[in-house]
Amino acid sequence: MEHRHEETPTPVLLGTGADEPAGPALAGGGHGSPPDAVFIASFAEFYRIHHGRIAGALALTFGDAELGREAADEAMTRAFDRWGTVSGHRNPAGWVYRVGLNWGRSWFRRAARRLPWVEADSTELPDTADPALRAALLGLDHKYRAVVVCRYFLDWSTERTSAALDIPTGTVKSRLHHAIAELRRELESTDDADTLPNQAPQGTDR
Helix, strand or coil: CCCCCCCCCCCCCCCCCCCCECCCCCCCCCCCCCCCHHHHHHHHHHHHHHHHHHHHHHHHHHCCHHHHHHHHHHHHHHHHHCHHHHCCECCHHHHHHHHHHHHHHHHHHHHHHHCCCCCCCCCCCCCCCCHHHHHHHHCCCHHHHHHHHHHHHCCECHHHHHHHHCCCHHHHHHHHHHHHHHHHHHHHCCCCHHHCCCCCCCCECC
């Protein structure tokens, strides 16, 4: 599946919580100012830790491995351009996931207008515990799939998922409840319902 890099508007930053500074932002790296060594080292460490998991999460969300990687790359590029600010957020990884999610959704909208038959390529997606579970997950609507990916694949807390997706915590819980019910119904037909946990993970705020 070929994807074109097209210039898109800068996405809106995350809602309350994820985009509020949690500590001092790094100097350098702003628009018009060259980054210093500390700035570059800080971003390089962030990229090393988070790029692969965010790319995998976006791939599962979109059902398309290549688009997930491109969306993660685009979001990381924008994070680097704004690292002096993004590094001070409570959840920089959530900011990157949200930007990648917005970019990928924009790509789908543009592609659907040009190529109404475009379909996601589900090859080379991150492994899940069971192939039937992955197939059922890809059958969910994007808004439910994104919550499942954040809570289970990324192991984020309800609050962190709420900030990353810019939706209330109550919406996270209701969408997760709906998604798990849908997944369970789908998997019961294949005797794989036991692969789903009985309750959502606690999640982390790291």
